[in-house]
Amino acid sequence: xxxxxxxxxxxxxxxxxxxxxxxxxxxxxxxxxxxxxxxxxxxxxxxxxxxxxxxxxxxxxxxxxxxxxxxxxxxxxxxxxxxxxxxxxxxxxxxxxxxxxxxxxxxxxxxxxxxxxxxxxxxxxxxxxxxxxxxxxxxxxxxxxxxxxxxxxxxxxxxxxxxxxxxxxxxxxxxxxxxxxxxxxxxxxxxxxxxxxxxxxxxxxxxxxxxxxxxxxxxxxxxxxxxxxxxxxxxxxxxxxxx
Amino acid sequence: xxxxxxxxxxxxxxxxxxxxxxxxxxxxxxxxxxxxxxxxxxxxxxxxxxxxxxxxxxxxxxxxxxxxxxxxxxxxxxxxxxxxxxxxxxxxxxxxxxxxxxxxxxxxxxxxxxxxxxxxxxxxxxxxxxxxxxxxxxxxxxxxxxxxxxxxxxxxxxxxxxxxxxxxxxxxxxxxxxxxxxxxxxxxxxxxxxxxxxxxxxxxxxxxxxxxxx
Numbered sequence: 001x002x003x004x005x006x007x008x009x010x011x012x013x014x015x016x017x018x019x020x021x022x023x024x025x026x027x028x029x030x031x032x033x034x035x036x037x038x039x040x041x042x043x044x045x046x047x048x049x050x051x052x053x054x055x056x057x058x059x060x061x062x063x064x065x066x067x068x069x070x071x072x073x074x075x076x077x078x079x080x081x082x083x084x085x086x087x088x089x090x091x092x093x094x095x096x097x098x099x100x101x102x103x104x105x106x107x108x109x110x111x112x113x114x115x116x117x118x119x120x121x122x123x124x125x126x127x128x129x130x131x132x133x134x135x136x137x138x139x140x141x142x143x144x145x146x147x148x149x150x151x152x153x154x155x156x157x158x159x160x161x162x163x164x165x166x167x168x169x170x171x172x173x174x175x176x177x178x179x180x181x182x183x184x185x186x187x188x189x190x191x192x193x194x195x196x197x198x199x200x201x202x203x204x205x206x207x208x209x210x211x212x213x214x215x216x217x218x219x220x221x222x223x224x225x226x227x228x229x230x231x232x233x234x235x236x237x238x239x240x241x242x243x
Numbered sequence: 244x245x246x247x248x249x250x251x252x253x254x255x256x257x258x259x260x261x262x263x264x265x266x267x268x269x270x271x272x273x274x275x276x277x278x279x280x281x282x283x284x285x286x287x288x289x290x291x292x293x294x295x296x297x298x299x300x301x302x303x304x305x306x307x308x309x310x311x312x313x314x315x316x317x318x319x320x321x322x323x324x325x326x327x328x329x330x331x332x333x334x335x336x337x338x339x340x341x342x343x344x345x346x347x348x349x350x351x352x353x354x355x356x357x358x359x360x361x362x363x364x365x366x367x368x369x370x371x372x373x374x375x376x377x378x379x380x381x382x383x384x385x386x387x388x389x390x391x392x393x394x395x396x397x398x399x400x401x402x403x404x405x406x407x408x409x410x411x412x413x414x415x416x417x418x419x420x421x422x423x424x425x426x427x428x429x430x431x432x433x434x435x436x437x438x439x440x441x442x443x444x445x446x447x448x449x450x451x452x453x454x455x456x457x
Contacts, residue, residue, distance in 0.1 A: 143309075158317060159317065162317070165319075
């Protein structure tokens, strides 16, 4: 089913490439194979892909950790929520580009600024989702674990986290998709390696083929992450609902 | 010995409970009776230590158990895990025996949602007794059940209490349930609620409540 759907997308591409009939603007899919092999062989593609993945991983872990902590605090304590909610609205509506440019201007053209910009872009999103999760926690179960004096770690692992699981996986999936797009913009604007940087370079050379090679190779990696890790993890935590 | 002395409990500006004091001996079964909304469940939450926001003092034992109006189970863990995670000292064998006592030993590996509501309630009872509680609290445990199931659960609860003999506090608005399970009845009335009558009040009165939360 998935393969069929991807095949349809490929068919649209082939037809569109046939209609434009100009490999400078849109090359046929098979015209990418050789440049791809060359980029892999030279080690350029694996290097830039690795740099981007490394930034995505850092930004993802930091944004999930900070966003989850903030979301739980805001969901559990209405006074904290009243104070931080206006901030959340401001950051949710701040364009990614503004944050990125400001981070580069204030922190400098370095790795810290790049990752900070991505993390700041993603935190409000995770916080909003996890705040809903914290509000949805069942007070009856909290009372139960208290009366029976369950140890704090067991409470977290067996009472709280399973209730938050759908919110956590939701934040993780939408998070990953948003983060890698922002990482590319960050690299485009102010880094000297990574997929975004390469796309910037080939954009200036007007080399559509190489832009597509780099973009597609990263999309493939993210599809693999989605299908190999995220979806199986989600199915596992949802097992009790389906049983 | 369980010693309850609640001087005052309020939600906002509204006083709910006032001067409620009694003691409970080990093995004694007490029913707290009163119309709905009087504050019986509030009192039980104070005794259970779920709500600490009140004036007064409560002495409670180490091992406590509570049966709620709803089964209140971990829906994402199996029936057996619902016992072993809540009572970490309980081995699998003891947990299986506890399930057997309420007649659902064959459901050990099922998730609660795969069981009928009656079986879920039996599991909640098994969880309560598996920890060998010194104090068992029942919060209107039969209120949402139809007549047959209420009768079945009442008989099972009666048998389990007779076997384990914990000190028991049953909160209910049903005279029949109170008469069946309890040896002593405490009636709440008024607004804020106070003790109207204590059928089993002995000569020794509990010590006067002191100021400051327990």
